[in-house]
Amino acid sequence: MSTTTHTTEEIDQTKAxxxxxxxxxxxxxxxHSGLSNLTLSLPPKSRTLLIGANGAGKTTLLRLLSGKRLAPSNTISIGGLDPFKxxxxxxxxxxxxxxxxPIVRTDIGVKELLKSVGGDHYPDRKDELVRVLDIDLDWRMHAVSDGERRRVQLAMGLIRPWRILLLxxxxxxLDLLSRSNFLAFLKKETETRECTIVYATHILDNLAxxxxHLVHMSLGKVKEWGEIEGFELGEKGYGKTGNSRLGELVLGWLKDDLRERGPRNKGTTSEGTAYLTGGLGGYGAEDAIKAGKRTF
Incomplete structure (x- = not known):
């Protein structure tokens, strides 16, 4: 892969x-080492599951891909561009x-929240998300369940069209039906629009x-990655445990990771540090803040 950095004028940012x-x-x-020598390639319009145990480095990777952290030069390219620079x-x-x-737990209406994030500018997307996520526009956010609140938050985050979605x-x-409908919506998005998704999750219901594509991370490294068809999922249907073939594959990965890692070693891993600001050797947010490039 060429690591040449292109300017925004040279890149067509209407494409996935x-x-x-x-x-x-x-x-x-x-x-603590968060990530170590990650190399992979995911094509446009792909839907990638990012799989790994807690502390594997998934959140750190997503934050780097989103441009919330500064990565070393020429290590990340999204559509030919560095997401931070x-x-x-x-x-x-x-x-x-x-x-x-905290605003989504205050006494505020769903209509006001959706309007505040561009709902009036994208009425068709707003209406579709309200339907898909089974949202009542008359809800008050302080008086709904956590699952209902999460549906509203998802609608807020997805009303504006995006080219790359990092979850x-x-x-x-979400309950089983809401989650199934939501995943179907995301799949349709990549099939009908120019967009790409990376989704880190431990819940594999309705995902087979x-x-x-799959990316398997462990201890800050990528252990396997590639197209879903390239992974051995066993026989059709469900295994003896009742898990899906995808679930059985991932369960095997996590068991192997645990044997390799051993017991949690009293805070010497990077687990729980992904949301800290700053970094080491000029790779964190603090240098960019000093340069006036990014604020948090």
Whole structure:
């Protein structure tokens, strides 16, 4: 892969972006190694499942892809652009800090929230998301369940059309039907629009036919990646445990990862540090803030 950085004028940002990582490493300020020599390639319009145990590096990778952290030069290319340094358009990242936004627990109406994020400018998308996520426009946010609140948050995050969607385990509160409908909506998006998705999740219900690609991470490294058809999923149907073929594959991966890693080693891994600001050796947010390039 060429690591030449292109300007925004040279790149057509109406097309679905590809994702390329070349020897990407990232170190936290605590000197914990977050990521180590990641190399992979995901094509435009792909739907990738990012799989791994807690602390595997999934959140760190998604934040780097979203441009929330500065990666070493020429290690990340999204549609030919560096997500931090260049003017990459159409990036939507939905992660922990987004779902913990306190405004969605106040006495405010759903209509007002959807309007505040562009619902009036994209009425068709708003109406579709309200239908898909089974949202009542008369809800008051302080008086709904966590699952209902999460549906509204998803609608808020997805009303504006995006080119690349990065999801960090944001469907945990959805019931089975809502989650199935939501995943079907995302699949349709990549089939009918110019967009690409990377989705980190531990919940594999209704996902067997969803991804085009899998990425397996462990201890800050990519262990396997590629098209879903390239992975051995066993016989058709379900295994003896009742898990789907995809579930059995991932369960085997995580068991192998645990044997390789051993017991949690008293805080010497990078787990839980992905949301810290800053980095080491000029690769964190603090250098960019000093340069006036990014604020948090």
């Amino acid at each position: 972006p590809s994702i390329h990582l070349t020897n990407l490493s990232y170190t936290f300020p605590s000197t 260049d003017g990459l358009e159409g990036v939507t990242y939905l992660g922990l800090e987004w779902v913990l936004n 960090d385990e944001i469907t945990v509160d 036919e969803w991804p085009t």
